[in-house]
Amino acid sequence: MSYQERYAASMMNTFGPPNAVLTRGSGARVWDDAGREYLDLLGGIAVNALGHAHPAIVEAVTTQLQTLGHVSNFFATAPQVELAERLVALLGTPGKVFLSNSGAEANEAALKLTRRTGRTQVVAATGSFHGRTMGALSLTSKEAYRLPFEPLPGDVTFVPYGDAAALAEAVTQRTAAVVLEPIQGEAGVVVPPDGYLAAARDLTIRAGALLWLDEVQTGIGRTGRWFAHHAVPELLDAAPDLVTLAKGLGGGIPIGATIATGAAADLLEPGNHGSTYGGNPVACAAALAVLDTIAAEGLLDQVARTGKRLADAVAEAPEVAAVRGAGLMIGADLHADLGPAVVEAGREAGFILNSTGPRTLRFVPPLVLSDADVDAFAQAWPGILAAAGAPR
Ligand SMILES: *Cc1c(COP(=O)(O)O)cnc(C)c1O
Numbered sequence: 001m002s003y004q005e006r007y008a009a010s011m012m013n014t015f016g017p018p019n020a021v022l023t024r025g026s027g028a029r030v031w032d033d034a035g036r037e038y039l040d041l042l043g044g045i046a047v048n049a050l051g052h053a054h055p056a057i058v059e060a061v062t063t064q065l066q067t068l069g070h071v072s073n074f075f076a077t078a079p080q081v082e083l084a085e086r087l088v089a090l091l092g093t094p095g096k097v098f099l100s101n102s103g104a105e106a107n108e109a110a111l112k113l114t115r116r117t118g119r120t121q122v123v124a125a126t127g128s129f130h131g132r133t134m135g136a137l138s139l140t141s142k143e144a145y146r147l148p149f150e151p152l153p154g155d156v157t158f159v160p161y162g163d164a165a166a167l168a169e170a171v172t173q174r175t176a177a178v179v180l181e182p183i184q185g186e187a188g189v190v191v192p193p194d195g196y197l198a199a200a201r202d203l204t205i206r207a208g209a210l211l212w213l214d215e216v217q218t219g220i221g222r223t224g225r226w227f228a229h230h231a232v233p234e235l236l237d238a239a240p241d242l243v244t245l246a247k248g249l250g251g252g253i254p255i256g257a258t259i260a261t262g263a264a265a266d267l268l269e270p271g272n273h274g275s276t277y278g279g280n281p282v283a284c285a286a287a288l289a290v291l292d293t294i295a296a297e298g299l300l301d302q303v304a305r306t307g308k309r310l311a312d313a314v315a316e317a318p319e320v321a322a323v324r325g326a327g328l329m330i331g332a333d334l335h336a337d338l339g340p341a342v343v344e345a346g347r348e349a350g351f352i353l354n355s356t357g358p359r360t361l362r363f364v365p366p367l368v369l370s371d372a373d374v375d376a377f378a379q380a381w382p383g384i385l386a387a388a389g390a391p392r
Pocket of ligand 1: 102103104105107129130131132181185186214215216217218246247
């Protein structure tokens with residue numbers, strides 16, 4: 001029996017059949033069980049920030065595991081404390097960190113923290129994705145994800161993403177928090193209009209509510225900055241109260257982080273929350289290696305450059321109606337409903353692509369993607385679109 005058949009027989013069918021069985025990776029490339037090579041323009045969904053098998057992560061994880069692999073919340077470890085300090089320093093405003101194991105968990109911690117304000121209402125956006133646990137799901141707008149699991153934790157109000165007037169109407173003195181992705185990822189890389197996040201900051205300050213930015217996908221260099229919201233000058237002056245991270249932070253080793261600033265940093269008290277694995281020294285060592293490598297290799301500048309090169313290459317094709325995003329978080333709309341066909345044709349041509357909707361593609365490759373990688377894709381791109389049946 002093939003691994004795909006064994007997968008179907010042994011794994012719960014939560015995702016649908018896998019596209020291929022991958023056996024190894026190196027840099028921005030992966031190989032399947034037939035030995036076929038692919039350029040990975042999905043990066044484990046914005047997770048493999050340093051690509052696959054990066055020596056800095058391998059070294060950090062190996063050394064840490066040989067030294068001390070796990071303790072518990074009864075003890076502190078150096079990697080845990082150093083990571084928390086580094087994240088706060090990168091954010092650029094005083095704060096404190098809760099460490100967990102995934103994006104959903106980072107958001108669960110933040111959601112519980114918002115309840116400690118004494119208010120319960122959370123305002124979230126249509127098109128949002130915040131994770132699949134019950135709390136994170138209650139903030140995720142997609143009906144297909146929510147409906148089978150209702151009733152979900154309550155008092156969530158959805159407003160259209162990018163509409164500052166709608167946000168102003170929804171946020172009142174009973175609002176605990178506004179939760180927003182600085183750029184919506186799962187929705188297909190949706191960039192809000194200029195001034196939207198600044199308006200959210202202003203509104204929340206005036207209502208005494210927390211501004212919570214979910215940077216699980218946009219954070220840690222993805223957009224060419226440590227945090228996507230650093231592109232908004234108003235948020236450098238008045239930082240968000242909560243920032244959640246995961247995906248790229250561990251470079252493939254599971255980790256989540258909830259950063260709270262100002263008074264929000266002290267809302268969770270002993271007994272309020274916990275995670276047995278959270279702050280695991282191996283995961284923290286991996287995250288520190290990711291942060292060190294992004295800084296040492298100048299990846300933020302590189303991401304800005306390769307991101308533009310990739311966006312230009314994608315936009316070059318006449319089949320593409322629109323391209324948007326920041327850094328190496330790029331969304332593209334096609335003129336026709338060919339998203340899944342393009343993904344399949346891409347795989348045939350040796351490229352791992354992703355569609356978030358019938359005519360929307362998302363590119364979130366490793367941050368180490370090179371100019372040569374982009375050029376290899378640019379050369380194959382017209383052929384991929386033609387093979388997908390795109391009318392010209
Ligand atoms: C992926 C994602 C999550 C959920 O992360 P998991 O690690 O899958 O739980 C939450 N928020 C955003 C913005 C994401 O992109």
